[in-house]
Each structure stands twice: as C-alpha cells, then as structure tokens.
Amino acid sequence: MIIDLKQLFELDGKEIQFKHELDLSEVEMWGIRPFKSPVQIEGKVCNRTGMVSISYKVGYLLHTVCSRCLKDESKQCEQLFSHKLAGELNDSDNDDYILVENFKLDLDELATSDILLELPIKTLCKEDCKGLCPKCGTNLNERDCGCDTRQIDPRLEALRKLLDN
Numbered sequence: 001m002i003i004d005l006k007q008l009f010e011l012d013g014k015e016i017q018f019k020h021e022l023d024l025s026e027v028e029m030w031g032i033r034p035f036k037s038p039v040q041i042e043g044k045v046c047n048r049t050g051m052v053s054i055s056y057k058v059g060y061l062l063h064t065v066c067s068r069c070l071k072d073e074s075k076q077c078e079q080l081f082s083h084k085l086a087g088e089l090n091d092s093d094n095d096d097y098i099l100v101e102n103f104k105l106d107l108d109e110l111a112t113s114d115i116l117l118e119l120p121i122k123t124l125c126k127e128d129c130k131g132l133c134p135k136c137g138t139n140l141n142e143r144d145c146g147c148d149t150r151q152i153d154p155r156l157e158a159l160r161k162l163l164d165n
C-alpha cells in the first residue's frame, strides 16, 4: 500500500488514517514460515505544526518453533511503531527520520522491516528448555530418556577400550 503524503506535508493539522492487511506469508524464519495469516495494520500519519509522523499498530498470529526442542507454537502479537517522516533530508545527522521520496510512503515496506527487525533471532518454548537428547531424540522436557550424553574424550575412550580387553 502506497500512501500519498503530498497534501499532508503541505497542510498543518492534516491527518490520514489507514487500515491495511499485509501478506508476509512468504517470509522464512527459523526454518518455517511464521506468518500464516495476513498482518493487520491500523494507524495514521499526521502533520502537527509541520512535524509529520506516522504511528500504527500491527496485529498478527506468529508461529514459532523452539530452536532447542523444535516444538511449534503460535501466539497473537501486537506491536506499536512510530516514526518521524521527512519529505527531504537536508543534513546527514537525520537518522531519526524516514525519508519519503516523492511524498509516497510505501507502508508495506516500512511495516515489513519494522516487524522483521523485532523478531527474535532464536525462539525458545521456555527459558530453560532442555531440548532433545542428541542420542535418541527424546524431548527431555517430557521425560528423561536415560541416555549417557556426557561428552566422551576420545583419548579416554581409547584407554577404556584397552582396559576392557
């Protein structure tokens, strides 16, 4: 969705409201596609005494997979984002502002980067997830499989074999 902000930049007090659905179903993260249904976006762009800003709320169902035990879950997420917008950037110290070229704001692009930047790099089903047994694959949160998963030093292993014989 492209929002034309030409009038808004010129008119103090003007406000544009928008409501939009964003399709992120192709996005891949954690080896899965976490956005199975469209992201709901609702917000507004305002010009207050020449200061143009956008604020919006996103809502979506996020599917995650635990990076230790591979359990998958889904949770409803809501986030608020806001940015100051500039029609042109005059100096270089303006990292705070988002430049809106030709007064056309690409809402899809902005919301996509806002949402993806907030996603965690790794997800855990719980802070102390015990993960899967590296030997038999049992989910160690559910039960203890009893495998010996101590790291075996190959030198000791060789020695043990000698002593066994």
Ligand SMILES: [Zn+2]
Binding pocket: 066, 067, 068, 069, 070, 071, 124, 125, 126, 129, 130, 131
């Ligand atoms: Zn887990």
Ligand SMILES: [Zn+2]
Binding pocket: 133, 134, 135, 136, 137, 138, 145, 146, 147
């Ligand atoms: Zn095991």
